[in-house]
Each structure stands twice: as C-alpha cells, then as structure tokens.
Amino acid sequence: MSGSIGIFDSGLGGLTVLKVLAEKFPQESFCYLGDIARLPYGNKSPETIRKYGLQILKFLKAQDVKALIIACNSASTVFLGEEDFDGIPLLNVIVPGSRAALAAAGRDKRIAVLGTSATVRSGAYATTLKGLDPLVEVIETACPLFVPLVEEGVVGDLITELVALRYLQKIKQENIKTVILGCTHYPVLRGDLRKVLGPEVRLVESGEVLAAELRELFQNGTVPASSLGNTRQIRVCITDLTDHFERLATQLMDPEPIGRLEKVVL
Amino acid sequence: MSGSIGIFDSGLGGLTVLKVLAEKFPQESFCYLGDIARLPYGNKSPETIRKYGLQILKFLKAQDVKALIIACNSASTVFLGEEDFDGIPLLNVIVPGSRAALAAAGRDKRIAVLGTSATVRSGAYATTLKGLDPLVEVIETACPLFVPLVEEGVVGDLITELVALRYLQKIKQENIKTVILGCTHYPVLRGDLRKVLGPEVRLVESGEVLAAELRELFQNGTVPASSLGNTRQIRVCITDLTDHFERLATQLMDPEPIGRLEKVVL
Numbered sequence: 339m340s341g342s343i344g345i346f347d348s349g350l351g352g353l354t355v356l357k358v359l360a361e362k363f364p365q366e367s368f369c370y371l372g373d374i375a376r377l378p379y380g381n382k383s384p385e386t387i388r389k390y391g392l393q394i395l396k397f398l399k400a401q402d403v404k405a406l407i408i409a410c411n412s413a414s415t416v417f418l419g420e421e422d423f424d425g426i427p428l429l430n431v432i433v434p435g436s437r438a439a440l441a442a443a444g445r446d447k448r449i450a451v452l453g454t455s456a457t458v459r460s461g462a463y464a465t466t467l468k469g470l471d472p473l474v475e476v477i478e479t480a481c482p483l484f485v486p487l488v489e490e491g492v493v494g495d496l497i498t499e500l501v502a503l504r505y506l507q508k509i510k511q512e513n514i515k516t517v518i519l520g521c522t523h524y525p526v527l528r529g530d531l532r533k534v535l536g537p538e539v540r541l542v543e544s545g546e547v548l549a550a551e552l553r554e555l556f557q558n559g560t561v562p563a564s565s566l567g568n569t570r571q572i573r574v575c576i577t578d579l580t581d582h583f584e585r586l587a588t589q590l591m592d593p594e595p596i597g598r599l600e601k602v603v604l
Numbered sequence: 605m606s607g608s609i610g611i612f613d614s615g616l617g618g619l620t621v622l623k624v625l626a627e628k629f630p631q632e633s634f635c636y637l638g639d640i641a642r643l644p645y646g647n648k649s650p651e652t653i654r655k656y657g658l659q660i661l662k663f664l665k666a667q668d669v670k671a672l673i674i675a676c677n678s679a680s681t682v683f684l685g686e687e688d689f690d691g692i693p694l695l696n697v698i699v700p701g702s703r704a705a706l707a708a709a710g711r712d713k714r715i716a717v718l719g720t721s722a723t724v725r726s727g728a729y730a731t732t733l734k735g736l737d738p739l740v741e742v743i744e745t746a747c748p749l750f751v752p753l754v755e756e757g758v759v760g761d762l763i764t765e766l767v768a769l770r771y772l773q774k775i776k777q778e779n780i781k782t783v784i785l786g787c788t789h790y791p792v793l794r795g796d797l798r799k800v801l802g803p804e805v806r807l808v809e810s811g812e813v814l815a816a817e818l819r820e821l822f823q824n825g826t827v828p829a830s831s832l833g834n835t836r837q838i839r840v841c842i843t844d845l846t847d848h849f850e851r852l853a854t855q856l857m858d859p860e861p862i863g864r865l866e867k868v869v870l
Binding site: 374375376381382383386455482483485486487489490492496497500501504578579580582583 | 640641648649721753755758763845846
C-alpha cells in the first residue's frame with residue numbers, strides 16, 4: 339500500500355469522503371480506517387479523541403501512506419493547525435470546509451454549521467471561519483441524533499424530518515442559506531435537509547472540499563500523484579466487525595464497489 | 605471500598621440499576637464503572653465486548669468488591685453461565701430477568717424482549733427463557749434508536765413515540781403484555797412505552813430483578829451483607845468525562861444524590 343492516501347474516521351461515515359475521493363482520483367490508492375470499536379467520537383472528551391486519533395495516525399503511517407486525511411470532524415477539531423504527522427502531510431476537514439463555505443456564501447456572510455456535540459462544543463468552525471473573515475456570522479448547531487438515524491438507515495423518513503425540523507428551526511427562521519455539514523454522516527441526509535431548509539440551500543460537504551484540497555497538494559508538489567496505469571487499491575480497515583457495518587459500508591460507498599472489510603488491531 | 609458491590613455498564617444507563625439497588629440496600633456501598641470512552645456496546649462484536657468486559661471486571665476486582673453485577677445487557681450476553689469472576693460472585697441481568705418475566709407472564713407464556721442489536725443478535729434471552737420453560741413464545745426486537753433518544757433527553761416526546769410505534773408494531777398487534785426491558789437505558793422510556801403498549805403492560809426492568817437476586821445472595825450467605833451503621837459510599841467511575849454525562853448521571857440517579865464522577869483509566 340506504499341504511496342496510498344490514508345483516511346480515518348470514528349466509524350464508517352468517512353466512507354462518504356472516501357467515495358468522493360475515489361471517484362475524483364481514479365489512479366490513487368486509499369487506506370481507510372474506521373474506529374468502529376470506539377465510535378462515536380462526537381460525545382467524547384478532546385483528550386480521549388486525541389489519544390485515539392494518534393493511535394490511528396500511527397497505524398496509517400505504518401501502512402506507508404503519502405498523505406493523511408482526518409475525515410472525522412470531531413477528531414479534526416483536536417488536530418487543528420497541525421499540517422503534518424511525523425513529516426506526512428495531514429489534512430483535516432475544518433479549514434477547507436470553512437474556506438469553501440465562505441466562497442459559497444459570497445456576500446451573504448451568514449453560515450450555519452451542523453455537527454456532533456464534540457464538534458460544536460469545540461467551536462472550531464466558528465473560530466476558523468472568523469479567522470478567515472471577521473465579518474462572518476456563524477450559527478453552530480449540535481445534531482446528535484443524526485448519526486444514529488443514518489446508521490439505522492432511517493433516511494427520507496418522517497422521523498428524521500421531525501428531528502431535522504427541531505434542530506434546524508433557528509437556521510430556517512433566520513433563512514440562512516449556507517450550511518456546513520460538519521459530520522461525515524450528514525451527506526446521507528442531504529435530501530431530508532433540503533426538504534426542511536429548501537432546495538436552494540448550499541450544503542458544504544467534507545468530501546468535495548477535501549478533494550479540492552488534495553488536488554492542490556498534488557499540484558503544488560507537496561504530495562506526489564500516482565502514475566496512471568497503476569492498479570489502484572482501496573482498503574477499508576475497521577477496529578471491529580459486525581454484519582450491520584458491512585451492510586452500512588456497502589450502502590455508503592454505493593455504487594463504488596468495496597472489498598471485504600479488514601479487521602485490524604491498533 | 606472493601607466489601608462494596610461492583611456494577612458495570614457500557615455507559616450511564618446502568619445508573620438506573622444502581623439507583624434501585626442503592627434504595628433497596630441502604631447499608632451497602634457501591635462502586636459503579638461506566639465505560640463511556642467506548643460506549644455503546646450494543647453494536648459491537650461479542651469478542652470486543654468480552655475483551656472490554658474482562659478489563660472492567662479486573663478493575664472492579666482491584667477495588668475489593670464482594671460481588672460483581674453486569675448491568676449491561678449486551679455485556680451480560682457474553683458472560684452468560686459464568687457465576688463468578690476470580691472467585692467473586694458474578695451476576696448478569698439475563699437469567700434473573702428471564703425468571704422474573706416468566707413469573708410476570710404467568711399462564712400467558714408470551715414474552716417480548718426489547719434490546720440493543722447485540723443483545724437481540726445473541727438470542728440470549730430467548731435461549732434462557734426457553735431453557736427455563738420450553739413452552740414460552742419469545743419475540744425479540746432490536747430498538748437501536750432508544751439509547752441515543754434517552755441520552756439526548758428526547759423522552760415523553762412525539763419523536764420517541766413514533767420510533768416506539770415502529771419498533772413495537774408486532775408486539776402491539778399480537779397484544780403481548782409481558783415485555784423485558786433488555787437494556788438499562790429503557791426504564792427511562794417507561795412512560796413512552798406504556799403510551800404505545802397500553803397501561804396494563806408488565807415491564808420487566810433490570811434494577812428490580814437484580815435487587816431480588818442480590819437479596820437471595822445475601823440471604824443464602826453467598827455474599828456477606830454489610831453491618832448496619834456503616835457509612836455507605838457510592839462511587840461512580842467513568843472512562844471518559846464530558847459535561848453531557850455529568851448532567852445525564854444526575855438525571856438518571858435523581859433523586860438519589862451522587863458525588864462527582866471519577867475518571868479512571870482501565
């Protein structure tokens with residue numbers, strides 16, 4: 339797996355990121371690690387999240403990756419400002435997500451951030467957004483039931499719509515039209531969110547912004563691109579294995595095919 | 605803490621058990637361990653749950669407990685049939701819960717079990733119930749959204765009622781009137797469940813059945829009772845600490861007061 343791109347998330351939500359990257363960079367290999375044995379990260383303390391994150395970065399480094407991506411928003415908040423791990427370029431979702439949201443909002447300068455409790459508690463998006471543009475107004479909303487709803491497949495469903503209506507009440511009232519999906523599970527709820535917020539809402543998704551960021555690292559030579567004609571490999575490693583997650587993985591990556599999930603010990 | 609009773613759960617749900625035991629045994633001390641850093645157990649594999657469970661039993665043994673209680677249903681399924689841990693009497697919730705349900709059902713002999721995916725997948729309640737009475741009919745239903753709903757305080761709420769209606773459809777249709785709450789979080793939803801299943805439904809809760817079991821161990825001398833007049837102690841240890849869980853702990857134990865949560869490393 340030498341020269342592949344390492345991606346990690348607390349669970350399988352980051353597959354929504356892997357899917358986008360695998361489509362946009364068809365010659366690159368990827369090694370994904372989902373820390374299923376210890377998910378979710380969204381309600382854990384920063385110290386615990388950082389400890390787990392470091393174990394995973396070490397594991398991915400041992401797979402000889404050329405770049406590291408923290409797809410997990412909760413984990414990104416505790417590695418903010420760190421541009422490499424032991425010399426390997428390290429991307430997180432917060433900074434590119436904030437830049438993309440500002441570009442999408444344009445002159446409106448009002449941005450909503452949806453995330454887990456840990457991501458919202460950290461205030462990482464608000465700090466980053468205001469650092470990039472002091473005039474921006476930010477509403478951060480924790481949506482802790484979205485992850486279990488996605489994991490149970492309750493999507494395009496009245497229950498999810500009611501939950502979304504409750505979480506998004508203020509955003510809807512204030513007619514905010516740029517929304518950062520600050521959790522890798524949330525793109526699965528794209529349809530439910532548009533139903534509540536209106537079809538014209540601009541949803542900023544981690545997969546798209548990380549693809550743009552990675553392209554820049556290839557172009558400026560920070561990360562060497564793989565040569566065309568290589569046989570690419572996509573490995574999906576997880577720290578626990580249940581039937582439930584095999585089904586969820588297939589559903590999140592669809593139509594991109596994935597091989598068997600590999601169980602690994604950190 | 606010598607001579608106290610050790611209780612563990614994947615998170616704070618087991619506090620619904622601790623609360624009942626603390627009320628019924630006012631002279632006993634308790635040491636509770638909630639493995640918050642790695643919850644939930646309900647969607648993990650049996651191997652992973654057993655590994656975590658053994659670490660916790662070792663930790664509690666080191667606190668010099670005289671009895672060990674696995675309040676977590678998912679963890680109980682992987683320690684079934686084990687009556688002690690290193691010589692210390694070990695109770696799980698499955699066997700006493702099954703006995704209590706059979707007694708409550710009487711001649712009806714139809715019992716429903718609500719639990720996490722891991723508990724239902726294990727079939728532990730069905731196997732135990734049929735072992736005790738081969739004529740019993742058992743319906744086991746996984747209710748994976750109940751735990752996050754309780755943890756987010758969405759209780760006595762339209763959303764929870766809709767979720768319950770969906771999970772309990774078959775139980776309602778078949779008019780089953782004895783229901784084992786096979787997860788320590790579920791007693792918090794008592795009101796929501798009665799609203800869907802009718803006020804006459806018999807809900808079998810882990811706290812009550814463990815109290816009866818523990819009383820038996822005191823009476824037959826397997827576990828020595830503490831002498832009256834001792835100053836009792838109730839310790840609540842957790843493997844991670846966030847504000848959210850401090851609030852949840854107070855709410856679950858109410859009106860029983862608890863001291864500060866202690867963060868421990870396993």
